[in-house]
Amino acid sequence: MKIEYEAARLSILRKLDLLDSAPSESFDRITRIASQVFNLPIAAVSLTDQDRQWFRSRVGVDYLEIPRDKSCCSEVVDQSRVLVVNDLLESEHYRDSMLAESGIRFYAGAPLMTRDGFSLGAMCVFGTEPRQFNQQELDTLRDLAAMVMAQVELQHAVGRVDSGTGLPNYLQFVEDLEDLARDHPERIYYALSTELVDLSQASLLQRVMGPSYLENLSRAGSAKLQQILGEKARVYHIGPGQFAHLETGTEAQVLVRAQRVQEALVHIKVGGIAPFMLRPVLGVVPFEPGTTNASAVLRTAHSASRDAREAELKVGLYSKQSDASHQRSFGLIADFGESLNASNQLQLFYQPQIDLRTGQCVGAEALIRWQHSTLGNISPAEFIPLVENTPLGRDLTDWVMKAAIAQTALWHQAGLPITVSVNITAANLDEEDFTDRLLGYLQVANLPLSAIGLELTESGLLSNGRAARMQLEALAASGMQISIDDFGTGYSSLAYLQDVPAQVVKIDRSFIDGVELNRRSQTLVRSMISMAHELGYRVVAEGVETEASLAFLKELGCEQVQGYLLAKPMPVEDFEAWSAVRQ
Structure with a gap:
């Protein structure tokens, strides 16, 4: 953590372009004041580089830099707090330092802190005689350090005003909330986040409309907002097409005003034309400035606006429950990477597939399954859709393939020659090395291709590009079983069946559940099985839970079934015990 902090600190220092820069009167004025206020001969604004202390401004000293080793300012930076050394010669650490050897006896320094907690250097004063510092002098030194950082921000840090809209930006929002925390710490405010377009489609908008689209929309939106709220209202430009402002009053009053704002924003024009995909929404969140930081205020207000957009509402009020759900999802994605390397979190369960003609278990x-280290069991229905939409989707499938192949090899060696099916996604087939990796794992395990099957949903098959389709065709041609999973739930269940590279159709459980009681379901299932057979597919029915539905499927010539009637998904030990009993 210390190494990461130092790397980030040095990165900020370089971005501010302060090191080795020309003298500046604005900094020199502060060091002269420091020397006079404390009646000390030497004062400096010191910046801590990787291996040196460089003086951005100095009074009473000729050299521009000294080594960082045994530098008092370096300790200020490392500890991020004020340091006073009353007599360097009495200090075991500093008595043989370059400062002490040059005649310095007294040192006092306050850290130069950025708003996000990084210490860049020190506002420091030196004396040639030992000295004490009282509390008032310490407070004054801290104030001078704050003045230095204010000057740094003024000159280098990205100003407080957005150049495109002329509105105050995020940094100004942060500063204003800090002022509110000091002046009105217990007063309830409402932060409103305004989003003119769906920001999840920002890249598409720029691709279709050009890079200036969002800039022009932001300018038009800022003018409209200021007109609606009045010139005295302080509106902040937070991001492309995204604004924030504060309100007071009751919750009901704020929500009514927010709705009026949304209804007015619908009529924004850019160049006399209504903007493409303009869909303004507002998110509202109550907060107390003294207890909530600016980042949390904006995040929760934006969360409320996203909830409004997803629910197709004009205005959304912050919901702790909804926010907690999103936070949990984000946390699960972050934690899943660690689970891949843990030895006791991920596990494969196996659900048997039974041949209806012989009654034998022919596959699984x-x-x-994920047993989270602190949250316990996480449902696959919750974490798989999250992980599949991130780069971890590749690692998830890779883990499952390796584990399934290793276990299948053990079963084949023990005389249980079943085919184990693994679920993959369309994104996996877009990986250029997917086929090579899979074949490599099978070769290492000394397994035939027929030992492992791949299951892919209808939507996954339909979204495949040419390269992905070629991988699938090659695998099917070489003897690997390809199954169309959740058949019947896609939006095009017929046209692609003529040439899809698969041998098996798995009818989704939603059609099988209660099929013996529902004539329409019976008609659909009968048609699916008949059509699949006519096209040369074998049929597996999922979700078989009653004897009646099993008999119905057997009568229709369905080849294989799986479901709780026969067996639930089981860990390896239970699966092996179940297999032994069934045999």
């Missing part, structure tokens, strides 16, 4: 579907 491998289903991943």
